[in-house]
Amino acid sequence: MQRVPVRELNAMERIKNFDEVCLGYSVEEAIKEASRCLNCKNANCVKRCPVGIDIPKFIDNIKKGEFKEAADVIFRYNNLPAICGRVCPQEIQCEGGCVLKNKGQAVAIGKLERFIGDYVLENNLDVVERRPTNGKKVAVVGSGPAGLSCASTLANLGYQVTVFEALHEAGGVLVYGIPEFRLPKDKIVKREIENLIKLGVQIKTNVIVGRTVTINQLMDEMGYDAIFIGTGAGLPKFMGIKGENANGVFSANEFLTRVNLMRAFIDEYDTPLKIGKKVAVVGGGNVAMDAARTAVRLGAEVHIIYRRTEEEMPARLEEVHHAKEEGIIFDVLTNPVEILKDDKGWVKGMVLRKMELRDAVETGRRTPVEIEGSDYIEEFDTVIMAIGTVPNPIITYTTSEIKINNRKCIIVEEETGKTTMEGVYAGGDAVTGAATVILAMEAGKKAAYAIDKYCHIGER
Amino acid sequence: MYKILKKKTLAENIIMFEVKAPMVAKSAKPGQFVIVRIDEKGERVPLTICDFDKQLGTVTIVFQVVGASTIKMSKLNEGEFLLDFAGPLGNPSEFVNLNNEELRQKRFLFVAGGVGTAPVYPQVKYLREKGIDCDVVIGARNKELVILKDEIEKLGCRVYICTDDGSLGFKGRVTDFMKKLFDESNRYDDVVAIGPMIMMKFVCLLTKEYSIKTTVSLNSIMVDGTGMCGACRVTVGGQTKFTCTDGPEFDGHLVDFDEAINRQNMFKDEEVRRLHHSRECSCF
């Protein structure tokens, strides 16, 4: 039996708006897709899921129409299935391990997980058990997936949790980075955050830990028993090429934040946005795809400039596919060497250099090498840099007890997330560098259990 | 929500708010700024902290009405609220790290242009509270646009006024007056210049001639103010820096002002709702 196709908005229609592209399964479709699962013993899909969800079990529940039970299974491993079902790179994780994966026929595990996540949100199901409150206070810094999952786990364990967020809205990359057409904000992200508030978690926005209040003050003056840091890897990298500070060169973060968080594409909102007719997005990851697909929706001709080939692109397959459907042009094996400005300081084009892949002797991995004399000029009005991010240094600048490595990532004990400072834990992109939603969530959850242990030392 | 406890019009189109924000007040230091959002649809507007009172939990901001957001903000009254008020952001002024002994070795000249007088105030206040001598030059188009003169004089320092039309103090630009000060053999070790980019640029050109270290506070365009977007990037000494996390104060002799001025105008024609054509004054 063939994989049940998921309904999507038509490409030529959807590029005129920001509506969610993938419509998800109906009840019938979900049950039909679930019935394809072979319920493998020792299932490979489970091994490839970073949090080890009991996939055959929850899919079996769906097959039988037991959606609440399916939710119970998933929530044992993952608090945010509506989000992970949408954004996990399934083809290299769970679905990449499915025995049916040949010919692209893997069970649509992600879509089924999303189905259950949405079912829980739509029906306001209360899935997790709660321990009674224990009177202990924990501060969570940052409200991205790592912070959210740490906070909800701790709240369920009976802690009084306060989340401190630097921006005016909670959600981290889920609200400022990943666009509406991939992850609806009001329908999904806001609802998950509301659920957190229902658990009694307090969210304090506009607090920049390290500036408004330091980690030491949280501990010593405000009486938190432990702290979790989930501040992400938000600092955008630039290439360091000539002309990069020209007007019209944006980081993907700036571009996406203006559109997603500040809603600059809607006229009544005050934040300005500037996008030319022809846009180059440099990079090949999820961030690049999101920036490109956002630019298309704002009416531009969009080119992805990537120095390797499509095969090496770190972006999710589904997103590359969506980007192509939406008319985005892929200029691969191409790298910018200079950004050209007009006499008013605005971008007018780029000098691009062709690349080729050669086998690197030591690593065996194919690396891009410049082809000499291949430079050419192409005109662009806007350039968006999506070449990666590093952890934000505000906390580690102001708290010398928390040590970082040479990649600016917070050093932690692998199993627990314990930092070099007593009572302070960390996880997510702040520790790993830019990674994925599911890994950030897992790190937040792990740290929550470690914090629980730490807070009860000597009591049991 | 952050309550506006006091509102005062300092000059035409220059307004002061005293805002209840205890956490910000508690941590604020001279040189830092806040990001304000007026309402759900508002943009994030960076404004320098002009004064703060840790006991009362208040922070004072002074803003010039230049475009959509500041017009909206100017219509708010005492007792009303700002939706968001995040800070303090940016690094405190460098001299905050010096001890009294080190500070006493130095003679400071502050040069304030227009609304830039507001961020100069807390710096002078900080130094005067430690008994450090400072001179202040305030430049404005005319007498009516000079702000905080009495307040700064009250701190006990020499205040010189320059106006374009000579309606108060010296007739001419701050740079002309500074030249006069320097040539009258006044010795300064540190110049701090805050005002429109173009003024800071010309102050730096002058002080470079006299080899006097000069600090400027850049007001680049910002979105988050936490290092996440890179909108605020400037070239300092040939390197890209983020104004919000590496600044806002930089060694003025290393700043690429022409680029910074270009970048500040990035959204100029997009700001369709703005009434005033430009916020540049001609006090340099």
Ligand SMILES: Cc1cc2nc3c(=O)[nH]c(=O)nc-3n(C[C@H](O)[C@H](O)[C@H](O)COP(=O)(O)OP(=O)(O)OC[C@H]3O[C@@H](n4cnc5c(N)ncnc54)[C@H](O)[C@@H]3O)c2cc1C
């Ligand atoms: C455009 C884009 C698309 C992506 N697409 C995918 C995808 O499809 N699938 C996937 O799995 N992953 C994707 N990722 C990666 C994923 O979003 C991140 O790995 C994940 O969000 C990391 O979570 P986090 O909680 O560690 O940090 P973040 O989500 O970055 O959250 C950190 C939060 O901490 C706040 N903060 C920072 N410093 C402070 C401070 N000093 N005080 C208080 N608060 C602070 C920040 O404002 C932010 O809200 C994408 C990332 C981007 C940028």
Ligand SMILES: Cc1cc2nc3c(=O)[nH]c(=O)nc-3n(C[C@H](O)[C@H](O)[C@H](O)COP(=O)(O)OP(=O)(O)OC[C@H]3O[C@@H](n4cnc5c(N)ncnc54)[C@H](O)[C@@H]3O)c2cc1C
């Ligand atoms: C660290 C920092 C501290 C600042 N402190 C103060 C302060 O104490 N008082 C004060 O009045 N202003 C200050 N500014 C400038 C203030 O943020 C802008 O004037 C404000 O954002 C303009 O918003 P608007 O919507 O009213 O005008 P807009 O319609 O956005 O712009 C009107 C005009 O102002 C220019 N402009 C836009 N944003 C900025 C900006 N960030 N800086 C300079 N010009 C800009 C535009 O190019 C346009 O010409 C500061 C800026 C920064 C970055």
Ligand code: SF4
């Ligand atoms: S969490 Fe991600 S990897 Fe795990 S089953 Fe769900 S979609 Fe697959």
Ligand code: SF4
């Ligand atoms: S590997 Fe595929 S078929 Fe087997 S249990 Fe997992 S999802 Fe089902």
Ligand code: FES
């Ligand atoms: S304002 Fe976004 S990085 Fe400085």
